[in-house]
Amino acid sequence: MSTTPVPQPGAAAPPPGCPAHRLYGPEAEADPMGLYEKLRAEYGAVAPVLVQGDLPAWLVLGHRENLDVARTPSRFARDPRHWRDQQEGNVPADHPLTPMTAWQPACHLVEGVEHERLRGAITESLARFDRRGIRRYVKRFADQLIDAFAQSGKADLVADFAEPLPMLVMTQLVGAPESYGPRLVEAARDMIKGTETAVASFEFVSVTLRELVERKRVVPGRDFTTWLVEHPTALGDDEAVEHLRLVLIAAFETTANLIANTLRMVLTDRRFRANLSGGHMTLPDALEQVLWDEPPFMTMLGRWATGDTELAGTPIKAGDMLLLGLGAGNVDPEIRPDLTVPVHGNRSHLAFSSGPHECPGQDIGRAIADTGIDTLLTRLPDLELAVAEDELQWTSSLLSRHLVALPVRFTPRGSTVTGSTPVPGAGRPAAETPRTAPADPPTVPVAGKRQAGRSSWWSRLRGRR
Numbered sequence: 053m054s055t056t057p058v059p060q061p062g063a064a065a066p067p068p069g070c071p072a073h074r075l076y077g078p079e080a081e082a083d084p085m086g087l088y089e090k091l092r093a094e095y096g097a098v099a100p101v102l103v104q105g106d107l108p109a110w111l112v113l114g115h116r117e118n119l120d121v122a123r124t125p126s127r128f129a130r131d132p133r134h135w136r137d138q139q140e141g142n143v144p145a146d147h148p149l150t151p152m153t154a155w156q157p158a159c160h161l162v163e164g165v166e167h168e169r170l171r172g173a174i175t176e177s178l179a180r181f182d183r184r185g186i187r188r189y190v191k192r193f194a195d196q197l198i199d200a201f202a203q204s205g206k207a208d209l210v211a212d213f214a215e216p217l218p219m220l221v222m223t224q225l226v227g228a229p230e231s232y233g234p235r236l237v238e239a240a241r242d243m244i245k246g247t248e249t250a251v252a253s254f255e256f257v258s259v260t261l262r263e264l265v266e267r268k269r270v271v272p273g274r275d276f277t278t279w280l281v282e283h284p285t286a287l288g289d290d291e292a293v294e295h296l297r298l299v300l301i302a303a304f305e306t307t308a309n310l311i312a313n314t315l316r317m318v319l320t321d322r323r324f325r326a327n328l329s330g331g332h333m334t335l336p337d338a339l340e341q342v343l344w345d346e347p348p349f350m351t352m353l354g355r356w357a358t359g360d361t362e363l364a365g366t367p368i369k370a371g372d373m374l375l376l377g378l379g380a381g382n383v384d385p386e387i388r389p390d391l392t393v394p395v396h397g398n399r400s401h402l403a404f405s406s407g408p409h410e411c412p413g414q415d416i417g418r419a420i421a422d423t424g425i426d427t428l429l430t431r432l433p434d435l436e437l438a439v440a441e442d443e444l445q446w447t448s449s450l451l452s453r454h455l456v457a458l459p460v461r462f463t464p465r466g467s468t469v470t471g472s473t474p475v476p477g478a479g480r481p482a483a484e485t486p487r488t489a490p491a492d493p494p495t496v497p498v499a500g501k502r503q504a505g506r507s508s509w510w511s512r513l514r515g516r517r
Contacts, residue, residue: 104147197220
């Protein structure tokens with residue numbers, strides 16, 4: 053991985069004198085954290101890297117340096133119009149990162165007074181939600197998703213639970229029909245992977261959300277979209293669409309990853325199982341630990357130097373792109389010399405970034421994850437991994453690392469009696485074979501000491517909330 057790539061036609065060269073590592077491709081995607089540590093050992097807190105198209109950038113690896121970049125927009129702006137490669141024509145319109153680096157009238161791509169105006173519309177609209185009401189939505193949809201597999205005694209907690217739950221809740225919160233959800237999630241995830249179809253997915257999301265905005269201007273409701281378009285800042289349709297997309301994409305990917313990673317941890321990590329059985333960790337504690345160790349976004353695009361400057365002794369030129377290394381910063385030896393020491397209860401991680409562009413919806417994401425997982429563990433207290441831990445697989449992109457599947461087994465149970473209709477898309481067509489479920493009928497595990505112990509530490513996990 054430590055080769056000096058030959059720049060592609062039309063692409064800028066790596067920073068002078070610095071061989072750069074690609075942050076895309078099979079090697080980088082196989083072990084992103086391993087690559088970050090290799091870069092840290094070679095370069096320190098700031099490393100030269102290449103993104104798609106072999107475009108140069110700086111990956112910020114240090115915790116302190118990430119905070120410096122995130123908190124000083126005067127030096128490192130969020131506005132991509134500063135990007136020198138963009139100005140020089142090195143970023144074609146169909147570039148995989150265009151959906152995330154092309155300037156749009158959105159709060160995360162502007163600074164100063166305009167940023168305050170646009171972000172205020174988001175934060176004040178989000179603040180109108182009743183948190184107890186959000187948790188009721190989460191509980192209802194979580195129960196419906198669990199109902200779809202509770203009688204089978206087996207499930208894939210990624211496909212059957214972690215991915216659809218945030219989508220169902222957020223489509224409800226923005227006032228969209230539930231049928232919007234599955235395709236929106238698919239397109240949103242495709243966008244942030246930087247695939248060849250990312251631009252087409254970006255267009256689909258834009259058209260879908262524009263239709264929603266237009267509908268809410270005519271028929272308002274008690275939802276985020278209505279509050280956004282009715283906000284005193286008088287957002288135009290383009291601005292409303294951009295901010296809806298921002299909120300939805302962030303909520304889908306980050307919350308799904310947070311749920312999946314937390315469930316994997318409590319199913320597989322003996323260190324935390326011991327703490328849980330001893331009553332020393334609650335579910336919110338577990339969520340915070342995961343936000344340290346496996347943040348939903350490992351890397352965040354992007355910041356651009358507003359002038360020639362220096363970061364951790366590294367000269368940065370005006371127009372250079374910087375990537376916030378959230379995952380790398382969270383394991384910086386300067387702040388975590390011993391990664392085996394739990395840090396739950398400490399919220400100084402970088403999972404939601406920092407500074408003026410810190411994630412405004414992080415409390416809603418935590419509420420979805422916390423309530424959803426609590427509902428699952430209450431309903432299915434004897435969950436256990438159905439495969440060996442080393443059989444679990446991940447897919448990685450420039451921004452995130454995503455657990456492919458989390459197959460589990462448990463004692464089959466009946467559905468809840470809620471009187472609610474099934475979740476759209478929660479069940480599979482009869483002809484489709486579930487990814488992780490064998491065709492033969494499920495067997496009911498025999499109750500024993502191991503199950504009783506598991507039930508005990510699940511109940512301790514849910515306790516002391």
